[in-house]
Amino acid sequence: MSELGGDASGLVAQASRPRDASFALRLGWLAAMGAVFFSTYGFANWLAARRASVPTFAFGWEHAIPFVPWTIVPYWSIDLLYALSFFFWTRRDDLFDHVKRLLTVQLISVACFIAWPLRFGFERPDAGGLAGALFTLLMGFDKPYNQAPSLHIGLLVVLWAVYARHLRGRLARCALHLWFLAIGVSVLTTYQHHAIDVPTGAAVGCLALFLFPLRDAAGRLPEAEVRRHRASRKLARCYALAAILVAVIAMVCVPRAPGWALVAGWVALALACVAWIYWRGAPGAFQKDARGRFPVFIRWLLAPTIAGAFVNSRLWTFRQPAPVRIDERVSIGRTPTTREARRRGLTGLVDLTAEMPGWVAADASLAYAAAPQLDLVAPTARQLQQAVAALERLHGEGRDVLVCCALGYGRSVLCAAAWLALRRGLHDARDALVAVRAVHSHAVWSDDGVAVLQDWIDLRRAMGAA
Structure with missing residues (x-):
């Protein structure tokens, strides 16, 4: 039996191990995405060219944008960066996510080109030398259509995030950002796009990174725990x-x-x-x-x-901005700014907000712990345990800790109640919540929150008994 158990565990570990992406697989996906790019982009161009008239849109101030021929070089460079990006990935999951991001940008952009085609409205001056040759090559397959959102910018945003993730060294990263910025500006200075195409293209790129986020070094996604409620x-x-x-x-x-x-x-x-x-x-x-x-x-x-x-x-807590003490060195309240945290002498913060950044996280004098939860939704037992563990750790270090959420009325109340139940040996969730409300009149909770807290208390009791 022990041999069977060992074999089974080995099989499970092998199955859960991320599979490698071979060179052939990466090359194959590059070829496939290249075919998708040229076929869909060309099809949208062909459809626009068949229309009797294609409108254009430009702000009046855009006439002041200069035509800079040499910027066709950074403009073209995105093709090389696009191709090389497929060879960064050593894991299949990472490679497939990358393909999904690029495909999302491609399909959304092309759908917009077909639904409401626009054309570039300015006459491009002639360019000579190498720049002129690159413009001639570009015009061989590109037309003055396919404007908003800029597919160039959408792909740029995705590639920018990918290259920034993989590149190390301050000087190298600085050069990277400057070059990618030059690519972004080049869509205007080569007279390929109007201004409205840039933010719309950037939005599509950001959306692709939102839908298919970059994994961490261990291959984990940031949204590993999902609870539909x-x-x-x-x-x-x-x-x-x-x-x-x-x-x-x-x-x-x-x-x-x-x-x-x-x-x-x-x-x-x-x-x-x-x-x-x-x-x-x-x-x-x-x-x-x-x-x-x-x-x-x-x-x-x-x-x-x-x-x-x-x-x-700030509007909800305008009249009562101060945190509320529930223990000698533990308070609950709204998410503070750095100035508020310093004014109140806080040395530790447990941040339960998912929807806002930690405004004080950059303060080196403040120990910060993030345990993100959705607003107005009961957390999972694991999320609650993460928050309580962070509070217990910071409190154990002798810090003056604030447990915060957006208002300090809901998520922080549940976390504080769980911590009080742990500290005082309370076995009933409502007793713990009432203990918080005794010092914080604005404390609120839902039946789902009570149920999660009770399950958490019961589980800890069972583990203690075991």
């Missing part, structure tokens, strides 16, 4: 409805106020992404890391909802 599904529908309403506003604004249409579209996309997170019940989909930071593309993609969450937290 009726409360999260209800909130998902609310966010989705809000996204639809704002999207309608954006479409109404297009003819008269295109700038505001872009802003409204940005807000609608951010709301739709949050709706997707709640529908999945996956706080990890916000991609907040252990130091409370969001990836750059998430900060840009979700900037409207991040700002909205912060403003909402």
